[in-house]
Amino acid sequence: MKRRNFLKGSLGTLYMMASPNMAFPDVKLTDKRLLVVLLRGGLDGLATIPPLGDKNLSKIRKDVLVQGANNLDGFFGIHPNLKFLESEYQTGNAAFVHATSFPYTGRSHFDGQNIMETGSEQAYAVTSGWVGRAMNAAGFSSLAVSLPIPIILRGNEVNSNYFPTNFAKASKIHYADVERMWQSDSQLKGMLKDISSREMHKPGRGDTRELVSFAAKEMHKPNGPRVGLLEIDGFDTHALQGNEQGDHAELLEDLDNILNSFKRDMGSLYDDTVIVTVTEFGRTAFENGTQGTDHGWASSMILAGGLVEGKQVVSDWPGLEKRNLFEDRDLKMTIDARDIYAEVVKTVFDLDDDVISEHVFLGYKPEKYHGLLKKS
Amino acid sequence: MDSKLASRKLGYGFSSQYQEIALSDFVANAKKELEVVPKFDPWRLISVERKKKRFFDNQSKEDAINDEKVFTKKYKKSLQKYLKLADFYKSTIDGDFGRGTRAAISNWQISIDKDGTGYLTKKQIKLLKQQFGGYLGYNYPKEMQNLSTWDLSSSDLRYPTSVKLAVEHRHEIDIERERLRALLAAGEITNNELQRLWWKKYNAFSWWRDTQTRSIDVVYGDTPTFNRFWHFWINYFPINAHAIEGELFGNYYLTIRENMASSFSELLYDATRHPAMQSFLDNSDSTGPNSRRARDIKKNQEKEIAAINENLARELLELFTLTPAAGYTQDDVNGTAYVLTGWGQLWDDDVKDGYFNDYRHEPGAHKVLGKKYRGKPKGKLKALCNDLAKHPMTARHIANKLCLHFISDTPSEEAIQLIENVYNQSSGDLIKTHHAVVDAVIKYGDTSTKFLQPELWFFNVHKAVGGGLPLKFLGQSDNWGNDQTNNILYEMGHLNSRTPQPNGWSDLAVDWLTPEMMDRRVRYIIQLSPKLEYKLKFDPDEYAINFFGKDSAEAADVKAAPTFTRACLKIFCHPKFMRT
Numbered sequence: 001m002k003r004r005n006f007l008k009g010s011l012g013t014l015y016m017m018a019s020p021n022m023a024f025p026d027v028k029l030t031d032k033r034l035l036v037v038l039l040r041g042g043l044d045g046l047a048t049i050p051p052l053g054d055k056n057l058s059k060i061r062k063d064v065l066v067q068g069a070n071n072l073d074g075f076f077g078i079h080p081n082l083k084f085l086e087s088e089y090q091t092g093n094a095a096f097v098h099a100t101s102f103p104y105t106g107r108s109h110f111d112g113q114n115i116m117e118t119g120s121e122q123a124y125a126v127t128s129g130w131v132g133r134a135m136n137a138a139g140f141s142s143l144a145v146s147l148p149i150p151i152i153l154r155g156n157e158v159n160s161n162y163f164p165t166n167f168a169k170a171s172k173i174h175y176a177d178v179e180r181m182w183q184s185d186s187q188l189k190g191m192l193k194d195i196s197s198r199e200m201h202k203p204g205r206g207d208t209r210e211l212v213s214f215a216a217k218e219m220h221k222p223n224g225p226r227v228g229l230l231e232i233d234g235f236d237t238h239a240l241q242g243n244e245q246g247d248h249a250e251l252l253e254d255l256d257n258i259l260n261s262f263k264r265d266m267g268s269l270y271d272d273t274v275i276v277t278v279t280e281f282g283r284t285a286f287e288n289g290t291q292g293t294d295h296g297w298a299s300s301m302i303l304a305g306g307l308v309e310g311k312q313v314v315s316d317w318p319g320l321e322k323r324n325l326f327e328d329r330d331l332k333m334t335i336d337a338r339d340i341y342a343e344v345v346k347t348v349f350d351l352d353d354d355v356i357s358e359h360v361f362l363g364y365k366p367e368k369y370h371g372l373l374k375k376s
Numbered sequence: 377m378d379s380k381l382a383s384r385k386l387g388y389g390f391s392s393q394y395q396e397i398a399l400s401d402f403v404a405n406a407k408k409e410l411e412v413v414p415k416f417d418p419w420r421l422i423s424v425e426r427k428k429k430r431f432f433d434n435q436s437k438e439d440a441i442n443d444e445k446v447f448t449k450k451y452k453k454s455l456q457k458y459l460k461l462a463d464f465y466k467s468t469i470d471g472d473f474g475r476g477t478r479a480a481i482s483n484w485q486i487s488i489d490k491d492g493t494g495y496l497t498k499k500q501i502k503l504l505k506q507q508f509g510g511y512l513g514y515n516y517p518k519e520m521q522n523l524s525t526w527d528l529s530s531s532d533l534r535y536p537t538s539v540k541l542a543v544e545h546r547h548e549i550d551i552e553r554e555r556l557r558a559l560l561a562a563g564e565i566t567n568n569e570l571q572r573l574w575w576k577k578y579n580a581f582s583w584w585r586d587t588q589t590r591s592i593d594v595v596y597g598d599t600p601t602f603n604r605f606w607h608f609w610i611n612y613f614p615i616n617a618h619a620i621e622g623e624l625f626g627n628y629y630l631t632i633r634e635n636m637a638s639s640f641s642e643l644l645y646d647a648t649r650h651p652a653m654q655s656f657l658d659n660s661d662s663t664g665p666n667s668r669r670a671r672d673i674k675k676n677q678e679k680e681i682a683a684i685n686e687n688l689a690r691e692l693l694e695l696f697t698l699t700p701a702a703g704y705t706q707d708d709v710n711g712t713a714y715v716l717t718g719w720g721q722l723w724d725d726d727v728k729d730g731y732f733n734d735y736r737h738e739p740g741a742h743k744v745l746g747k748k749y750r751g752k753p754k755g756k757l758k759a760l761c762n763d764l765a766k767h768p769m770t771a772r773h774i775a776n777k778l779c780l781h782f783i784s785d786t787p788s789e790e791a792i793q794l795i796e797n798v799y800n801q802s803s804g805d806l807i808k809t810h811h812a813v814v815d816a817v818i819k820y821g822d823t824s825t826k827f828l829q830p831e832l833w834f835f836n837v838h839k840a841v842g843g844g845l846p847l848k849f850l851g852q853s854d855n856w857g858n859d860q861t862n863n864i865l866y867e868m869g870h871l872n873s874r875t876p877q878p879n880g881w882s883d884l885a886v887d888w889l890t891p892e893m894m895d896r897r898v899r900y901i902i903q904l905s906p907k908l909e910y911k912l913k914f915d916p917d918e919y920a921i922n923f924f925g926k927d928s929a930e931a932a933d934v935k936a937a938p939t940f941t942r943a944c945l946k947i948f949c950h951p952k953f954m955r956t
Contacts, residue, residue, distance in 0.1 A: 040877070062679055062680075062681060063679055063680065063681070106700060107690070107706070107709075108690070108694055108700055109877065109878070109879075110694070110695075110877070110879050111700055123700075127886070148869065148887055148888070148890060148893070149890045154886075163892050165867055165892075165895075165896060165899070166863070166867060167867055167896060167899035167900060167903060168899055168902055168903045169899070170895070170898050170899050170902050173942070174898060174902060174941070174942065174945060175898065177937075177942055177945050177946065178898050178945055178949050181946065181949065181950055181951065182951060185951045187827070187885060187889055188889070188894065188951055188954075191889070191891050191894045192891060192894060192895060192898070193891075194891060195891050195892070195895045233876065233877075236687075238657075238658040238685050238686075238687040239658040239661060239685060239687075286681075286683075287681050287683070288662075288681065288683050288684065288685050288686070289661065289662055289663035289665075289680070289681055289682055289683035289684050289685055290658055290661040290662060290663075290685040291680065291681075292658070292685060294685065294686045294687065295686070295690070327706060
C-alpha cells in the first residue's frame with residue numbers, strides 16, 4: 001500500500017495575546033513584540049541545523065541525512081529549505097541554539113508538551129503556562145488566535161481568542177441575551193465580552209499565512225496584542241521523514257515562508273520583534289527502520305527578528321559518538337531551553353531575574369544568559 | 377437524579393415529547409442497551425425523516441407492457457436480481473416474470489409512491505438500476521436514494537463493512553483518479569471538467585460519510601447510551617484523517633463498535649492491529665533487525681535501515697494501557713515494538729483480514745515488563761494485549777478516563793474505584809465495566825457536572841428538536857459551506873476525524889471554554905433556528921417547560937422571548953443545557 005503524504009498541508013494555528021487592554025489600565029506599554037512558534041511533535045534538530053562538522057552524522061543517518069545544507073559557521077549548517085532564515089542569519093537577524101531542550105528525558109509527547117508549555121519540571125504539576133505567567137507578571141491580558149487556548153498561554157487573567165469562521169454573524173441583541181444568562185456562571189461569565197464588540201472579520205478556515213498576516217495587523221494596533229503564538233503540527237516524523245526533500249523538508253519550507261511573510265507584514269515593527277521556537281523534544285540521532293526518527297531529547301531552536309543578536313549558533317556540542325549520546329541514542333541537552341526563554345522574556349517583558357525565576361520558571365534559576373538578544 | 381438528567385449524562389438528552397420514567401427503569405434500559413452490539417444501520421433512520429424522491433414519469437402501463445415484450449431472458453434475470461437486492465423479490469432468479477416477479481415489481485413501485493402496475497417503466501428501471509445495480513456486494517445505503525435532498529444517483533457512499541472492501545474501494549478510487557488525470561494530461565478534458573467528474577461520483581470524503589452516519593445513528597437511533605460509550609472508545613483509540621487512508625475510517629469505527637460487548641483485551645488487540653491504527657502510528661513499516669526483511673536489506677545493500685519504529689509501541693503503553701506512571705522503560709517500549717513488527721501489512725492485491733505478514737516480523741522472544749513473549753507472532757501480540765489489559769495501572773487509567781468523560785473533570789476517588797474494581801474483578805469485561813459506569817454516574821452524578829464538549833452539545837441540540845440534522849453531502853470541494861454535519865463540527869472545533877494528537881480530544885472543560893468556541897455555539901443556534909421554526913415546527917415554549925420545569929423562571933424567560941431565535945438561544949445556550 002502506498003503511504004499517503006499526510007504531513008503535507010498540516011494546519012497551523014495562531015494565538016495572540018498580551019494586548020494591553022482595558023483590563024489593565026495602568027499597564028506598562030512595551031513596544032516589543034514576541035512571536036512564539038510551537039513546533040508540536042518534536043523537531044529533528046539534526047535535520048534542521050545539521051552539525052556538518054561532526055563526522056558521525058553521516059555515519060548514523062542514511063535516508064534522513066540532509067544533503068546540500070548551507071554552511072553557517074564552519075561547524076553547523078542549515079537545511080536548504082530554510083532560505084529566509086539563512087539570509088536573516090547572514091544579515092544578523094537570526095540565531096540558532098543547538099543541543100537544547102527542557103530537562104525532560106521521558107520521550108512522551110504528552111508529558112513533553114505539558115512540560116514545554118507549563119515550564120515545570122514535572123508533567124501535569126501546574127495548569128498554567130510559562131508564557132501566560134510571564135504576561136501576567138508583566139501585566140498583560142491575552143488574545144489567542146485559535147479555537148482552543150493552549151496551556152502555554154494559560155495563567156493570566158484575561159484570555160481571549162480569535163479564529164476565522166464561516167458561521168453566520170450574531171447580533172448585539174443575541175450576545176446580550178446570552179451574556180445575561182451567563183452572568184452568574186463562574187466559567188461562562190464575561191466570555192463573550194470581547195467578541196461581541198469586535199469588528200467582524202471575513203469568513204475563513206484558518207490558513208496559516210492568513211493567520212500570520214492577521215496577527216501582524218493586530219500587532220500594529222496601539223492597543224493590539226504584543227505577543228503571538230503560532231502552533232504547527234506534524235514534526236513527529238517517525239516514518240518517511242525525508243531529507244533535503246520530503247515531508248520534513250516541506251514542513252521547514254512552510255515554516256520559512258510563514259516567518260518570511262510575518263516579517264513582511266510586520267514592516268518596521270519587525271525591528272522590535274523576537275520570534276522563538278518551542279518543541280517538546282528532539283529526535284533520535286539514529287535513523288529508525290521506517291526512514292524516520294523516534295522520540296529523543298535535545299533539539300535545535302530558532303530565534304529571529306530585529307531584537308536578536310544574530311549570526312551565531314550557540315551550542316556546547318555534546319557530540320554524536322554513541323558514548324556521547326543519552327542512553328546511546330539521543331542528542332544530549334547541554335543548554336537548558338529555559339535559559340534562552342528567560343532571556344527572551346526578560347527582553348520583551350522587561351522582567352527582573354527574580355520574577356522570571358519565581359513566576360515564569362517556578363523556582364528554576366537560569367544558569368546564564370547567552371547574549372542572544374540585543375541590549376536595549 | 378431523574379431520568380431526564382440521566383438521559384443527558386448517559387446519552388444525548390431528550391426531545392419535547394419525552395415522558396419521564398422511573399430512574400430504575402432508565403438504568404435497566406441503559407444496561408440492557410450495553411449488553412449487545414446493535415446493528416449499525418443508520419440508513420433505515422434517514423428515510424423516516426425525509427420524503428421520498430419524486431421523479432417525473434409519464435410512461436403508461438401499456439407502453440411498459442410493450443417494452444417488456446422485447447426483454448431478453450438475461451435482462452429479465454438482472455431485473456430480478458435488483459428486485460431481490462431491494463428485498464422485494466424472494467424466489468429464484470430464472471428470468472421468468474411470473475406471479476412472484478409481478479408482485480415484487482408492484483410492491484416496489486408502491487414503495488416509491490407509484491402505482492403498483494407490476495410493469496416497470498423506463499424511468500423505473502433506471503431508478504432500480506441506480507439503486508441496486510451498481511454496487512453489488514456492498515453495504516450500500518439503498519434508502520438514501522429516496523432522499524429529496526441527496527442526489528446520489530452517481531455518488532459513492534458505500535460503507536466498508538470489511539477492510540477488504542475498504543481496500544478494494546480505495547483501489548477503484550485510485551484507478552478513477554488516474555484515469556481522469558490521464559484525460560487531463562492528454563488535453564481531452566479541462567481541469568474544471570476533471571473536478572466536476574470527480575466530485576460527481578466521489579462527492580464525499582469517506583470520513584465525512586462516517587461522521588454523517590454516526591450522527592444520524594445518534595440523533596435518530598434508539599441506542600443513545602451505547603453510542604455514548606462508542607464515542608468514548610473511538611476517542612480512546614483515536615485516529616486522524618490526515619494520517620491514514622480515509623477509506624479505513626469507517627471500518628475502524630465499526631471494529632471498535634463490534635468489540636464493545638466483549639473485553640478490553642479483545643478491543644485493545646483489534647484496535648491496535650487494525651490497519652487504520654497501524655498506519656496512523658507508523659507501525660506498518662517497522663522492521664525487526666533480525667527479520668527476513670532485514671536480511672534482504674543487507675543482501676541487496678538497500679539504503680533502508682533495518683530497525684523498528686517505536687511510535688505505536690510507545691502509545692500502546694502510554695495512552696492505551698499503563699500510562700507513564702507505571703514506570704516502564706525504553707527497553708519495554710522496544711520489546712513492545714518488536715512484538716508489533718509485521719502488523720499493519722495491507723496490500724492492494726493481497727488483502728488478508730489478519731493484516732499480518734511475517735516478512736518484517738522480529739523472530740524470537742521479546743521482553744516487556746520482565747516477561748518474555750515467545751511463540752507465534754500473532755500469539756505474542758495477543759498475549760501482550762492480555763497482560764497489558766490485566767495490569768492494575770491499565771484498570772486505573774480506564775476507570776479514570778471513563779470518570780473524566782461521564783462524571784466530572786475532577787472525579788472522586790470513590791467513583792474511580794467503583795469502576796476500577798469491577799474492571800479488575802471481571803478481567804476487563806466491557807459489559808460489566810460499562811454497567812459500573814452507569815452505576816457510578818447515577819451514584820455520583822448528582823453532585824458533579826460535566827461541561828458538554830461541542831459534539832455532545834450539538835447532538836443534544838438536535839436530539840432536543842427532534843432531528844433537523846443537516847443531511848447534505850453535496851459540494852464542489854472540501855470547503856462546502858455550513859449546512860453539513862462535518863463542517864459544523866469542524867467550525868465548533870470538534871470534528872472527530874481531526875483529532876489533533878493520539879491522546880484524543882480532551883474531556884476537560886478548561887480545554888473547551890474559550891470565547892471563540894462559545895461564540896460558535898451562539899452563532900450555530902442563530903443559523904439553525906429559522907430551519908427549526910419553518911421546517912421542523914419546533915416549539916421552544918413546550919421544550920423549555922419539559923427541560924427547565926413548568927413553573928421555572930427559565931421557561932418563563934423563554935416564553936417572554938420576543939423572537940423565535942432568541943427563545944432558542946435561551947434554551948440551547950443556557951448554562952443548564954450546556955452542562956449535564
